[in-house]
Amino acid sequence: MTTTAGVDCVALPSLRKDGGGQYHPRHLAVPLEELLALRAKTAGAALEAFAPDVLIVDNVPRGALRELDPVLESLRARGRTRLVLGLRDVLDEPATLQGEWARAQNQDAVRTYYDAVWVYGDPAVYDPVREYAFAPDVAAKVRYTGYLDQRARLKFRRRGGKDPIAALGWSGGRLALCLVGGGQDGAQLAEAFMEADLPPDTNGLLVTGPCMPASVRARLVRSVAGHPCRRVVSFVHEPTRLVRRADRIVTMGGYNTVYEVLSFDKPALIVPRVRPRREQLIRAERLQALGLVDVLHPEALSAAALSTWLARGPAPVRPARERIDFNGLSRVPQLLEELLGIRP
Template structure:
């Protein structure tokens, strides 16, 4: 198997000429069904890429209406698609529109193709799903590859699922064929010394030849422009469950837990949690007086960074937020329909970077005990994990956009 490529740098101070047609154009696609992790990861990448010199224009294609609530950097805009939802076993459906799944997929596919053909990007980064959700990227990828201008990259998080599940899924969805047909590179936002996606899943030499391990994405860059509530006057424990669609039980147990002396509790339920569950939680919190509840905040990063401890699920974006700021955290990983979150959480817990309890085993008593006990040691994260992902993304994007500029290999 070929050696996996690491990220490269380019010569400091290099200033390529601006193309006659105007700034370079980058597009980022995320399908977005459950929670906000894919969107937030792409927004972080867009913000980082805008710091290239010269700064590219960035179009984000998002699969959920909440994308419109997020603050966008200058030079970044978004196309928001009508949303998919998922049921308890992971099957797709229309989230809000009264459309059959095939009708919604066709609507989204036509919108994506029209946008990308008109925008004509120099670089397209597809998040997580090579063919797009329900194959919705196929038309656009075919059109862009036929045009021959865009460099096309697949971006993957550190862990996808169990090896057996991933190998079966990639065969069913013809992902390897998609990579051969449309993609130039695969960027993995992780550290192979923590989880080597290529070897864990026994992917082929052909796949490995496209791979660049970029490192984890340091979320501290988001704080520069974060818009969020004012800092809290007293220490607090934060509980957050992403979009919230499957987080009601965790939130309910959090509202029953005992907080450390002198601490308050802040609960973010997420906009996708059913209204009846939010109402029940609000009533429980009102009865105790040392907690408050937010339905949704587009930028929770200041709340995360300022927390004494955080109780959260184990998605990639949430975990990298916690690790980036060294916040003591208890991870309650989703275990179905995918095992991605628990695989990540188990390895982090084994290194004492986080605490972990499986959600089905969570009780008010063991949550209270964790809050009262010694915290994990997340301040050691940069000794144990490569957190240079954004620098590597910028460096490689620069090389793809401006291939004639001299670079220095790291």
């Protein structure tokens, strides 16, 4: 992760989820309970020392496994820091999410500890207040930021960097780009893309993500040997530079990647993850209903299906900004002013 002046990072010991959605220590060979205690102490010490005006907690109000509870209590007792819960547009199907939140008593945590809930989305796509049946007092804390226009990131890219297409040894042609998020469960889509037929005068680039198993990545790299129009890379520092250059994009349905693609108004085929959560499928289907993307269910995924989609002739792309709110970058500062009682 790159940073700039005034910004730094404190990394919590990390967790990973297995195929059934259960958490385990990602790197440290310690019991889960010890890792959770270490996460709580690390977060608590950092917040006590830094004493922020605002803390934004991502996705889970009490932490992945309630390890934030002592931190939340401490912050409330000190009374200095305003707390915001940040949520993606879609978390999971309503019945599943409502059950999880009820068992974790998450709405009680929002009532007790949080000053605001920011949804990084637009209710025209998905309305968590309605879909997840937030109680009226919790719903009253919700503000929709809109989506963040990722084109702005190009203004802050590293100066003098080599053109990403030229760096791959390509001097021309159209670009078909395949993105599989972190890559930990992207093997099926990646392999189908590498086996798909590319249209004439088209190069195919797969970004595997840093978490794809090494054995799968090695197999994909071997598969493109001797194919000058195909490349496999594991990671790029600024993926928006590739997204901007792409002519067609095949991707999984994660929040960040999907809205990067829509920021640049690119023709996109989403092949969403459907297990253990249906978040990606719901997001993809809602955006498809708005006429912004095409969707292929993973059960229908094949090299032939991707070949057919890639071979389609050019078609006008409906700009996402005509249908959904992409003003998040200007709205978040306004929400901070509201939270802190600052008048512009």
